[in-house]
Amino acid sequence: MRAHRIGVVGAGYVGLTTAACLARLGHTAVCADIDESKVERLNRAEVSSYEPGLAEIVTEGLQAGRLRFVLGARAATADADIVFVCVPTPVGANGSADLSQIYGVLHEVRDALSSGTVVVIKSTVPPGTTDDVGRLLDRSDLDVVTNPEFLREGHTVEDFLSPHRVVVGAGDAAAARRVAGLYAPLGAPVVLTxxxxxxxxxxxxxxxxxxxxxxxxxxxxxxxxxxxxxxxxxxxxxxxxxxxxxxxxxxxxxxxxxxxxxxxxxxxxxxxxxxxxxxxxxxxxxxxxxxxxxxxxxxxxxxxxxxxxxxxxxxxxxxxxxxxxxxxxxxxxxxxxxxxxxxxxxxxxxxxxxxxxxxxxxxxxxxxxxxxxxxxxxxxxxxxxxxxxxxxxxxxxxxxxxxxxxxxxxxxxxxxxxxxxxxxxxxxxxxxxx
Structure with a gap:
């Protein structure tokens, strides 16, 4: 299995679990957050989330040198070949998903992404968002893929490492296979669409x-x-x-x-x-x-x-x-x-x-x-x-x-x-x- 350089934007329960578990699978993961004190705590392996097993695999990744935490999205994405966007999409004023944090991240990192990078939308987003992201980035040398998370709070590590399915949506088949390949060691059913x-x-x-x-x-x-x-x-x-x-x-x-x-x-x-x-x-x-x-x-x-x-x-x-x-x-x-x-x-x-x-x-x-x-x-x-x-x-x-x-x-x-x-x-x- 080829080891990838993974950038993860967002150190909430989805982003933190994604970064730590991908490091566990042998990749190098850099996880970014906007909270400086949180980044410092995570680099000391201090995990406050109520998630069994998460603190242990964060510690393991830090000690192995495959996981680190940084301040700001650009610092996590500049050298990555696959970037996961894991920021909140809360309910907006009219009940629809508020995508402002996703778009804010993409505006921030757009010019810092290396050619050939795959941008993966892990956040839960309404239909059509992935295509909108591609138009926003407006870079033909990047691929945008959606890879929704199915993590239950209190079971995130278990659900990531033993998934019922992996779903990847992309317009480019090679980019979809590249993202799906990250999960290959887990042996889960894969839906490419x-x-x-x-x-x-x-x-x-x-x-x-x-x-x-x-x-x-x-x-x-x-x-x-x-x-x-x-x-x-x-x-x-x-x-x-x-x-x-x-x-x-x-x-x-x-x-x-x-x-x-x-x-x-x-x-x-x-x-x-x-x-x-x-x-x-x-x-x-x-x-x-x-x-x-x-x-x-x-x-x-x-x-x-x-x-x-x-x-x-x-x-x-x-x-x-x-x-x-x-x-x-x-x-x-x-x-x-x-x-x-x-x-x-x-x-x-x-x-x-x-x-x-x-x-x-x-x-x-x-x-x-x-x-x-x-x-x-x-x-x-x-x-x-x-x-x-x-x-x-x-x-x-x-x-x-x-x-x-x-x-x-x-x-x-x-x-x-x-x-x-x-x-x-x-x-x-x-x-x-x-």
């Missing part, structure tokens, strides 16, 4: 997963209204190979850095070419309704009525991140629920293994470093994130801290028997109270 199709693969995948989650949350509501048990329903569904087992767990809604922005971006992309996408619109609307369902469930559990506010009630929240295994609070459904509970008058104390005590990013929630502190004097505990640690708590001890032994388990995450033995009344999602 045109840029627009490759861009759509990422959006189509994430939006399909979002639809599954909204679908199962609506099933949970139907079960609550008819006396069914959503866990039994989904257990029966999972055995059908056409449906599969993943993304069939109900909860307080989906969030994070990808699904909310990608569903909005694909919807806007469809609207821009006059394509009606009611299924995707319903997926988003259903998700936006979930925090309100949780509020009504908490009211029912604490105040015995879905319409009676929980004004002055102390509640303990277990979980604040958008999912377990990450420290990411962006678009967290747990915080959306917390905002509604606070507006309803509740006093909120929360604990999350990924969020340090005292953090201000949790809005109305006073964050503590211990689940038992979150439970102190609470009229109910509300489980909002599926951290495995919560299933291992001493529920008898928790009950002793609380005013009332009530749990609202929005994820159906907790084992029921320890709670029953400790005298708790449990309210789940899509099933009867226990």
């Amino acid at each position: 045109d840029p627009v199709s490759a861009e759509l693969v990422k959006y189509a995948s994430n939006c399909f997963l979002a639809m599954k989650l909204s679908y199962v949350n609506t099933l949970a509501e139907l079960c609550e209204c008819t006396g069914g048990d959503v866990d039994a329903v989904t257990a029966g569904m999972r055995h059908d190979p056409r449906i599969g087992a993943e993304f069939l767990r109900p909860g307080p809604g989906w969030g994070g850095s990808c699904l909310p922005k990608d569903t909005q971006a694909l919807l806007r992309a469809a609207e821009s070419v006059a394509v009606d996408f009611p299924l995707l619109r319903a997926t988003i609307d259903t998700n936006e309704a979930q925090p309100g369902r949780v509020l009504r469930a908490v009211r029912t559990a604490v105040a015995c009525s879905p319409e009676r506010p929980v004004d002055g009630v102390r509640l303990g929240l277990l979980g604040l991140t958008f999912k377990a295994g990450t420290d990411d609070l962006r678009d967290s459904p747990a915080l959306a629920v917390a905002d509604l509970l606070a507006a309803d008058g509740a006093e909120l104390t929360g604990h999350d293994p990924g969020v340090p005590a005292g953090t201000q990013a949790a809005g109305p929630v006073r964050v503590v470093d211990d689940a038992y502190l979150a439970a102190k004097d609470a009229s109910a505990l509300v489980v909002l994130t599926e951290w495995p640690q919560f299933g291992e708590l001493d529920w008898a001890r928790l009950g002793e801290q609380m005013r009332h032994r009530v749990v609202v388990d929005t994820r159906n995450h907790l084992p029921p028997e320890p709670l029953r033995r400790a005298g708790f009344r449990t309210y789940g999602t899509g099933r009867s109270a226990g």
